[in-house]
Structures are given as structure tokens and as C-alpha cells.
Amino acid sequence: MELTQLEYFLTVARLEHMTLASKALRITQPALSHAISKLENELGVPLFERNGRGVQLNRYGVTFSKWVEEAMKNIGNGIREIDECSNAETGVVHISYLNILGVDLVPSLIRDYQAGNPKVRFDLYQGNHGDIDEALETGTSDMLITSRETTMNDDEWMIIRRMPIFIVVSTQHRFASRSSLSLFELSGEPFVGLKTNCGLKATISSLFKNTHFELASTYEAEDLITVAGFIKAGLGVSVLPQTLGLMLDGLVWIPIEEEGWEWEVGLKWRHDRYLSPASRRFLDYIQQTSLEPVRG
Numbered sequence: 001m002e003l004t005q006l007e008y009f010l011t012v013a014r015l016e017h018m019t020l021a022s023k024a025l026r027i028t029q030p031a032l033s034h035a036i037s038k039l040e041n042e043l044g045v046p047l048f049e050r051n052g053r054g055v056q057l058n059r060y061g062v063t064f065s066k067w068v069e070e071a072m073k074n075i076g077n078g079i080r081e082i083d084e085c086s087n088a089e090t091g092v093v094h095i096s097y098l099n100i101l102g103v104d105l106v107p108s109l110i111r112d113y114q115a116g117n118p119k120v121r122f123d124l125y126q127g128n129h130g131d132i133d134e135a136l137e138t139g140t141s142d143m144l145i146t147s148r149e150t151t152m153n154d155d156e157w158m159i160i161r162r163m164p165i166f167i168v169v170s171t172q173h174r175f176a177s178r179s180s181l182s183l184f185e186l187s188g189e190p191f192v193g194l195k196t197n198c199g200l201k202a203t204i205s206s207l208f209k210n211t212h213f214e215l216a217s218t219y220e221a222e223d224l225i226t227v228a229g230f231i232k233a234g235l236g237v238s239v240l241p242q243t244l245g246l247m248l249d250g251l252v253w254i255p256i257e258e259e260g261w262e263w264e265v266g267l268k269w270r271h272d273r274y275l276s277p278a279s280r281r282f283l284d285y286i287q288q289t290s291l292e293p294v295r296g
Contacts, residue, residue: 003075005039006068008032009047013065017054089119091278096125096132097145100200100224101265103245105161106145113285120278128223129202136270142279143269147203158267158283158290163241165207165261166253170234176252183213183239183258190236192227193217200224203263204239211258266290 012021012032022029040046047061057065086092097106110122125135135141148157167181175181193215194201208214218236221227224246227238232250240246241263242253267286269275275283 001039001042005035006072008035009039010065010068010072012036012048012055013057013061016051016056086276086278088277088281089117091276092121092123093276093279093282094123094125094140094142095145096127096135096141096143098129098132098147099126100243100245101145102126104243105265109145109160109286113282117281120282136268139273142273142275143267143283145265146268147200148264148266154270154272155268156271158287159264160266160286160290163243163263163265165204165239165241165256165263167237167256168228168231168240169237169252169254170231171250171252172234173237173252175237175254178254180255180257183208183211183215183256186215186237189215190218191215192230192236192238193220194224194227195220195222200241200263207261210260 008021008025008027011025012018015021015024018029018032022032025032036047043060043064045060046058047064048055049058095106106124106126114120123141125132125141127135129146132141132144132146136144145160148159167175167183167186169175175185194204219230221230224240224243227240228246228248228251230236231238232248239256239261267283267290269283
């Protein structure tokens with residue numbers, strides 16, 4: 001059974017005349033008659049009765065037409081909804097992002113984009129890097145806002161922002177008055193680290209590896225705000241990006257003397273996945289305002 005057969009059936013039922021229906025459908029009358037006959041054969045019952053020069057639905061046709069009209073209505077609604085969701089000017093952009101980025105970066109991006117695209121909607125999901133990577137793999141999200149180090153072979157990557165990473169201590173710490181610090185001066189200090197599900201963990205591990213120095217964690221936290229809370233309580237020191245969600249009272253942010261300590265945050269998406277016009281336009285907007293061009 002084909003969609004065109006159902007369209008032909010409803011047109012004949014509405015006009016009650018094969019010749020008029022064939023003209024309305026812009027097909028020949030024999031072709032229309034063949035399509036109706038094929039439909040009746042598939043159903044195993046006749047759908048029309050002859051009425052002089054016209055036709056009209058019989059009791060089987062009346063029953064069938066109610067369901068076909070409902071089905072065609074639902075199909076039409078589905079087509080319209082897909083068009084609305086994918087339309088570049090009115091569609092939905094599906095994005096997942098790391099928890100900490102929901103305080104400042106993500107709201108700012110959406111606000112600025114919607115200033116020029118007010119009808120575009122965003123379907124947002126936040127979590128740790130394992131959660132959001134899964135959302136990308138399953139197709140729940142079209143793109144992620146995350147760390148560079150989580151990028152895989154099938155991913156495309158575009159930098160949005162580079163955030164300096166600081167040594168963070170409490171206001172009561174003996175280093176609190178320092179204008180800068182070397183990482184090597186933290187040797188022996190209780191260090192508040194991150195568990196592997198935190199998006200910054202891979203970045204920090206990579207930077208420590210490049211420095212040829214590593215601090216053993218006394219505590220390991222699930223997320224960055226917990227790290228900041230432990231530092232504020234005087235339980236240790238750590239290294240963190242200076243983002244709005246971490247700017248707690250009682251913390252001191254000290255520049256790191258070693259070079260290269262920054263957190264690269266960007267947009268990640270799959271090069272082998274379809275992107276709707278709405279998502280593609282958002283990606284193009286980020287590309288125009290990002291620090292660097294797209295890289296594989």
C-alpha cells in the first residue's frame with residue numbers, strides 16, 4: 001500500500017467522480033482506476049459503489065476513509081513539525097554541555113544568538129563529559145560544548161574560548177598574597193583533584209604531563225564547584241579556570257608561571273551525522289565568532 005494510493009482514494013471519495021478526480025490529481029483516468037483497483041485488491045473488499053456516472057463510498061469505504069483521513073492528517077502534522085524543528089529560522093538546536101559552562105558561557109552564547117534569531121529554540125542537556133558524549137553518540141544532541149581533550153576521531157572541533165587556568169588557594173593560605181606561583185611550589189600541598197567524569201580532568205592531566213610534574217590528589221571531587229568548595233574550606237589547593245560559577249568568596253586566584261595553562265572550550269560534533277539547517281546556522285555563527293577555524 002502506497003501513500004499515493006491513499007491520496008487518490010480520498011480525492012475520489014471527496015469528488016465522487018473518477019474523471020473529476022483524475023483531472024484534480026493530474027493523472028489519466030485509467031491510471032487512477034488502476035490505483036483504486038489495486039488498493040481494493042490489497043484490502044480484499046470494494047470501497048466504492050457506482051452511482052450513475054459517479055461513484056460513492058460503500059460501507060467499507062466509509063470505514064476506511066475515516067482512518068485514512070486521520071493517518072494523512074497525522075502525516076501532515078509530522079511533516080510540518082519536522083519542518084518547524086529543522087527550519088533555519090524557526091527550528092530547534094540540540095546541544096549538550098558541561099555542567100560548569102551552564103553558569104556563564106552557554107547562556108551568553110544563546111542570548112547573543114537569539115538576539116538575531118529570536119524564533120530559534122534550544123533543546124539543552126547538561127552533565128559530565130561522559131553524559132554529554134553519550135548524548136552525541138546516540139544522536140540526542142547534535143553538538144557539544146566541551147573540552148578539546150574529549151574529541152575523538154569522528155568528531156569535528158571548533159574553539160569557542162580559551163580560559164586561563166589559575167592556582168587557587170583559600171584566603172587563609174600562606175600563598176594567598178603571591179602575585180604568581182610555579183606549580184613546583186605546590187609540592188607537598190594537599191591537592192584537590194578531579195574524578196575522571198569531570199570535563200576538565202583530561203585537560204589538567206595533559207598539562208601536567210607537558211610540565212613533567214604531577215601532584216598527587218589528597219581529595220578527588222566529582223565536579224569543579226566541589227573543588228572550589230574544598231579549597232574555600234582550607235582542605236587543599238588546586239588548579240581551575242576562572243569561570244563565573246567558581247568565583248566563590250574566600251578564594252584567591254594566582255597566575256601560573258609555567259606557560260600554556262589554559263582550558264580550551266569549544267563546539268564538538270560528528271562529521272558523519274546530519275545537521276539540521278537550524279543547527280548548521282548556529283554552527284556557522286559560532287565559526288564566525290570563534291577564535292580559530294574548524295579543525296578535524
